[in-house]
Amino acid sequence: MNLVQAFMIHTWILTKRSLIVLIRNPFTFIPNLFISLFFLLVYTGGLSGIAQLPQFEGADYLSFILPVSIVSAAVGGAGGAGQSLVRDLESGYFARLLQTPVTRLAIVLGPTIAGMLQLIVQTLIILGVAFLLGLKVEAGPGGVLVILLLTVGWGLAFAGYSVAIALKTKNAQAAQAGTLIFFPLIFLSTTFVPLELIEAQWLRAAAIINPTTYLFESMRAVLIDGWVMGPIISGFAVIGAVCAVTVAFSVRSATRAFKRE
């Protein structure tokens, strides 16, 4: 068996394992999905009136708020990758894996891929609910694909971050606390209204430097305006850059965790 084959099998086995553990513990993802759907319903129901404002340029508030719901659900799925590594460190299964000839990368990749698959399913459920609420995607089916890709990119960035924190701290509480970064990322942004309607200068500044803003804007572009390439491209570019940083961070932590004392 050559190295590539071995790597593929190791990654597949460890992904399958993560998925089984995930399915056996539905309460690791149901609350998160529930909160995201709750956001979608409550904000659409309660705030849709503000979409009458000219700054919304006639957009449907459902389309405006949908990316917030999708992205907050994705954070939960992606954070699971780090949590699952902490669980392995605590149970001793991590040490057991290190004593096998398993490819080191597969140990990290398994839970990460499982997290991405979870995130795709969650996103499809949220999109399904949004369609039931009357969602129309201006860019068509291709637009849905763009939303999925952006979500996976965002999820990967967050998974890299959570894996890095997990392997660095080797502590469940610290890994859990690390996910709190999700609050500033989601709420210091164009979460509820377009940038022009944000009055506080500090919040406006925060929204401009917050990478999530570009994610929201590119998703809104395909939902509301169709194939407007500017925001779509900047969305992918920003997500790509963030991914590069967090994945590099996680590779560094992983190299340290795998390095023998």
Added chain:
Amino acid sequence: MGEGTIQIKDLVKVYKDGFTAVNGISLKVDKGECYAFLGPNGAGKSTAVKILTTLSEPTSGIVQVGGFDVKTDPDKVRWEIGVVLQETGLDKELTGREILEYQARLFHMTRRMAKERATHLLEMVGLENEGKRQIKKYSGGMRRRLDLAVTLVHEPAILFLDEPTTGLDPLNRKAMWNEIRRLNKEEGVTVFLTTQYLEEADQLADYISIINEGKIVASGPPEELKESVGADLITFEFKNKEEAGKAAWLLGKSSKADYQKGKIVTVSIQEADRHVVQLLGALSREQIEVARLDVTSPTLDDVFIRVTAEEEKE
């Protein structure tokens, strides 16, 4: 070449904080041997096992396991060894069968081979009816047995056991000993175990090294180690002090070290079991009646207490 063997030469392990956990250990384990590291907590046993099992790197010295250098060929070493650490290494959300099958697949077995191997191992450790249950529902003893089974998936030539029975009740401890003995004697697996329990080392090992503060302070086969502490002890009890006095005088003629206290006379002698009949004969010829007789050999506890005490004096 080198299959099933362990060779350590001048192993030193200094941790980053400057703590010297292992301070110049050399040893050799032959194929099929059962070798025990005996020592108190913090003696360096676990550090040595971590190095031997590729989890930690030696600071200096040569360590070869299964014929491969742990520093330069860790992956080849991993195919040769099975490791049972103090804490079980199980994902408790999985079932017993799943964890065995995954382990087999990680060691490159086909799906069918993995299934067969899992069935065989579940039977071997007596968990054939528990294979479909999640590990979190297993008892402590069952988890230990499953952990051993996971370790054996790829039929390793060398088995490392770091304090394999710590925290087990006597019944589970006996079962674990029997399994280790069977693997060692019947399947020819080389066993390297660490333990704090002298009884455990005495029961299982062909060769014991006593380790304290990172150094081997005494080593040899269990019998030899026990002999090195000194002679056996025979304790006679007589009807009264007068009889005892007569006996002490009589026994004193044939053995140098004797001691009387009230009705009790003790004789210290090498290979007591061979001499006891002769001594009893001498007493009965003088019509001295023995009320009670006891022969004790020194235990490994005595060896251990003596060598560690000597270390402290230095």
